[in-house]
Amino acid sequence: xxxxxxxxxxxxxxxxxxxxxxKGWVRTRRxxxxxxxxxxxxxxxxxxxxxxxxxxxxxxxxTEVLQLTTGCAVACTGKLVRSQGKGQAIEMQADAVExxxxxxxxxxxxxxxxxxxxxxxxxxxxxxxxxxTFGAVTRVRHALAMAAHQFFHDNGFFWIHTxxxxxxxxxxxGAMFRVSTLDIANLPKTGDGRIDFSKDFxxxxxxxxxxxxxxxxxxxxxxxxxxxxxxxxxxxxSFTPRHLAEFWMIEPEIAFADLSADADxxxxxxxxxxxxxxxxxQDDMKFFAERIDKDCITRLEKFVESSFERITYTxxxxxxEQSGRKFExxxxxxxxxxxxxxxxITEHIGRPVVVMNYPKDIKxxxxxxxxxxxxxxxxxxxxxxxxxxxxxxxxxxxxxVLDQRLDAQHLDKNAYSWYRDLRRYGSVPHAGFGxxxxxxxxxxxxxxxxxxxxxxxxxxxxxxx
RNA sequence: UCCCCGGUAGCUCAGUGGUAGAGCGACGGACUGUUAAUCCGUUGGUCGCUGGUUCGAGUCCGGCCCGGGGAGCCA
Numbered sequence: 299x300x301x302x303x304x305x306x307x308x309x310x311x312x313x314x315x316x317x318x319x320x321k322g323w324v325r326t327r328r329x330x331x332x333x334x335x336x337x338x339x340x341x342x343x344x345x346x347x348x349x350x351x352x353x354x355x356x357x358x359x360x361t362e363v364l365q366l367t368t369g370c371a372v373a374c375t376g377k378l379v380r381s382q383g384k385g386q387a388i389e390m391q392a393d394a395v396e397x398x399x400x401x402x403x404x405x406x407x408x409x410x411x412x413x414x415x416x417x418x419x420x421x422x423x424x425x426x427x428x429x430x431t432f433g434a435v436t437r438v439r440h441a442l443a444m445a446a447h448q449f450f451h452d453n454g455f456f457w458i459h460t461x462x463x464x465x466x467x468x469x470x471x472g473a474m475f476r477v478s479t480l481d482i483a484n485l486p487k488t489g490d491g492r493i494d495f496s497k498d499f500x501x502x503x504x505x506x507x508x509x510x511x512x513x514x515x516x517x518x519x520x521x522x523x524x525x526x527x528x529x530x531x532x533x534x535x536s537f538t539p540r541h542l543a544e545f546w547m548i549e550p551e552i553a554f555a556d557l558s559a560d561a562d563x564x565x566x567x568x569x570x571x572x573x574x575x576x577x578x579x580q581d582d583m584k585f586f587a588e589r590i591d592k593d594c595i596t597r598l599e600k601f602v603e604s605s606f607e608r609i610t611y612t613x614x615x616x617x618x619e620q621s622g623r624k625f626e627x628x629x630x631x632x633x634x635x636x637x638x639x640x641x642x643i644t645e646h647i648g649r650p651v652v653v654m655n656y657p658k659d660i661k662x663x664x665x666x667x668x669x670x671x672x673x674x675x676x677x678x679x680x681x682x683x684x685x686x687x688x689x690x691x692x693x694x695x696x697x698x699v700l701d702q703r704l705d706a707q708h709l710d711k712n713a714y715s716w717y718r719d720l721r722r723y724g725s726v727p728h729a730g731f732g733x734x735x736x737x738x739x740x741x742x743x744x745x746x747x748x749x750x751x752x753x754x755x756x757x758x759x760x761x762x763x
Numbered sequence: 764u765c766c767c768c769g770g771u772a773g774c775u776c777a778g779u780g781g782u783a784g785a786g787c788g789a790c791g792g793a794c795u796g797u798u799a800a801u802c803c804g805u806u807g808g809u810c811g812c813u814g815g816u817u818c819g820a821g822u823c824c825g826g827c828c829c830g831g832g833g834a835g836c837c838a
Contacts, residue, residue: 328797336797349798367789383796405773405789405806411799412787414774417830472837509838534836535764547838626834637834689838734838747831748838759829 305343308388312378319375320348320390321398323428326411327366335363337395339372342433345581349381349389350374362397369407369428371399416750423754423763431590434582435751438575439739445574446527446548446735449567455523455550460510462529465502466713473533474505475543506531511549511730512664512717515693518551518728519720525550527735535758539747540685542736544756551730557666557675557692560729561652564679564688565606567733568650572598575742583743591744597682598742601650608652611635611673614643621646634660635678637685644682651680663703664717665691666727677731684741690731697721 302318312318322341329335333354338347352363352374366372376392383389401407408422409429419426426432450457463477479499480486486494495503510526517524530547550563576583576598587595609617618629618639627636635643635653643651655673658665665674679688694700700721704711711718739751749755754763 326799328795328800330795330797331793332796334796338798347798351796381796383798385798403789407789408773410774410788412774413799418774420830530838532837536836537764537831538834538836539832541837545838686838732838737838 303343324370367404369401449570460513477504522553546735548733594744666694692729
């Protein structure tokens, strides 16, 4: 007899009175003098635990069942029956409770059945998936990832596995981690005293990628609709609830497309993610609405029903200037929007906002210069409560303009020779964006700190586990 | 990197220069088709580290470490 998941049992997919085995971890044990104990057992397959009724006629009742504590691993075999108690429809009348793994010294088990702060649980990141919250986050994270792949697959996109290690040190998205096998205590030097990277593993300086975009553009100009979905690294000294040193990013790229098509894609994509999540993880979303953020379900429902507001950067600046608000940072055409400005815009409009066409001087070299020659076809999607969730653009597809932009930002054209080649051989208008996957999970669940929506967060000073 | 707040029992916290506390957890008992059960009891401390002020420091001062929030950077 093979073990079933708690999810399949609680969903009613197994006939009552059938004898089955369920394996999982004890959440709580409650003893009744009426001659049995209740075990709440979780296997992580769904939010709810299954209730196991273990009678005192079991051979190991006093020797083992009564010794069970939170965290013990058990295999329970018995008949599925309609529950006599409130709180669950189905439970198991156990014929056998086998202890697979004890918790040694229960007083030292870090995840006791009580409220813990998320800060504390980060210190026991190897055990926090056993809590309600982290189990729910994990299932939601999976559901969103699968929904992303499903959306792209259904729309004819191909998943491109862009490299993690890159020699391009100016991808323009922030500080990078160096990848090297050189002995840092004894660095090889060139004649003029500089580090001799020709002796390094790749024969040149290499780094962890800050974006798969430049690489994925090459596949876009061959397979038309592509995306990346993988880890990304930023060596910024960022200490905020929205930043990680290692995070996952989804970056679609579409050929024969302009910024407007890019915004259309962003909107359709995000709506699909959230619609799919609401559909597939009702149990976990109900938990988030009850315990974490009471508005999360209604926020997503509203999100999938309403259209994004689209405004230009220029109009956004006007909106801020006419707001009558006192901002800490100046509002002026040509200056980047600050967090407080973005917050005002999203709160004022009350739904996701796409801000388009930013001044060229505050944006990356690869963004397409607009006809006004002052702005580039860039967009940021701002979500209420979380800020920038997507950054994207139409790419500069004209070689001469791209070269001007590279020069203006003092970038080495030789380092971008393959990127420039794309503009020489069958160049087409194309566009794409980057979606921070963890920020998407935060937006969906209301989890306040990004370190709590990734299994093992990496941030400055913290690479434990 | 800058600004603010914090670090006291396994966890969450109170403690106003004068004997180290509570709730939860764990453990023991009572009770109960129970639901983070309830009730009674027991257990539990390098007060982040370090130096100083003081008759006396968890409490005041300096330095350092760690955590949280805000800013910047961005996704």
